Amino acid sequence: MIDVERLADWLDESALPGKGEPVEQRYVSGGAQNEIYEIRRGELHCALRIPPPTAPAARDAGILREWRITEALNGTDVPHTEAIAVCTDTAVLGRTFYLMEFVDGWSPMSTTGGRGWPEPFDTDLTARAQLAYQLAEGAALLGRVDWRAQGLDDLGRPEGFHERQVDRWTRYLERVKGRELPGFDEASAWLRGHRPLDYVPGLMHGDYQFANVMFRHGGPARLAAVVDWEMGTVGDPKLDLAWMLRGWPEDTGAPEAATASYVDLFGMPSRQQLIQHYAEVSGRQVDDMDYYDVLAQWKLAIVLEQGFQRAGDNEKLQAFGPMVLQLMKSAADLAESTAYGK
Known part of the structure; x- marks a missing residue:
């Protein structure tokens, strides 16, 4: 206290x-x-x-x-x-x-523990879908902030943002490395050889997802606040969108969507619908989202690997082990299969 x-x-x-x-x-x-x-x-x-x-x-x-x-x-x-x-x-x-x-509101983590939704989002799938649209809209609005006018000129290093990503996070992995990560070399090489179609620096959250926002009580869905700014910087805001969409189920109408993530995604909009909504609100093009998807999964795998390597008897951190392998494989598979940049 x-x-x-x-x-x-x-x-x-x-x-x-x-x-x-x-x-x-x-x-x-x-x-x-x-x-x-x-x-x-x-x-x-x-x-x-x-x-x-x-x-x-x-x-x-x-x-x-x-x-x-x-x-x-x-x-x-x-x-x-x-x-x-x-x-x-x-x-x-x-x-x-x-x-x-x-903020007088609720968090998807504190009110439901990540499973289920409060009223009316528990039974009204139309209302539930708006939670995801609001989440995507929050990321879009953040990327539109005039960070220079708001006095954040020195918050990050936007110049060369993408050129630094692979080297920076590879060095990070080397410091914590305790095993080989299949797919790391392939995904890393692909990221080095590709860049976004355009890069417009903007304010980004760095860990943008349902866990780090709050909503107003009751319907309709209204985003109350984006919170927890530990990773905030000036970089590429579209990485926030890719971070938000990690593991988003292909078919949100399938029963498996309820357990595909740490929150129940059954009845949510499709990935493409959310990307399109982001594009409409942000004014940014989204034809290069495959690049951001590879980067987001590759980067998260490295971040979680640190937790796994220091897990000890911590069961929560031990669970990161297979997650890391799946994320890195997914990044490498997407890099191999995507037509982006070819």
Whole structure:
């Protein structure tokens, strides 16, 4: 729990609402990366995001990075949590933290555990399909943000983004490598030999999926906020779309679609329908999505391999083992079969 007396003093110094009134806190969620608390004090109702005490010192810089993106989204049409205030004085709560709007909504992970949907999306398939369209629309709106005008010129290194991907993630894999990954060489070579048809830099989330968004309560489907900006950068926004569509079933009307992913995708729009919706909202061409699909699966396989290699007795991380092999095989198979670039 956080020190509410120290927090109250800082809130007073920051001239935020509720001066002199007691601070109420509620732990919402957290993990190795960050913790979230609901804070109430008079008219102030917000969420506080802070690294846990045991997190590496670098997480403070990560929190500031998240804050920059959250603050930059204020005034844009991207559904997000409004930025309120940031504190870099570790004498207050021991770590850098920031305050953001507390969203009245639901997460596909926290309300359903990834299985099933709340009303009306549990039985109304037309309404359920709109959840996916809203998810794709959120990615499209994010890619339209004028990141330069929002003060994010130095957030990433957009120049040479695609030229760096294979070398960067190959070096990453070499540091954690404990086994051969069939398909890695083939997919890597294909990525080196291909590039997108065009590359328009933009703001990207880096881990865009159902797990990192919130929706408004009730129907119709309304995206309330894109959250968890640890991987946010200026790069290629279409990679967010490919990341979102990893493992999307070919036939969402088949019973298997209910268990094809960590959320129930039965009754959802087809992959092509979502890509087309993204194109209409974003204004970007999508004829080169095969390239992004290969990159997304190849990259995720490498990221998960790190978890598998340090799994020990952790059953959740051990489960990454076969997932990595399937993702890398899928990336290599797609690279071999696609007509893109031929």
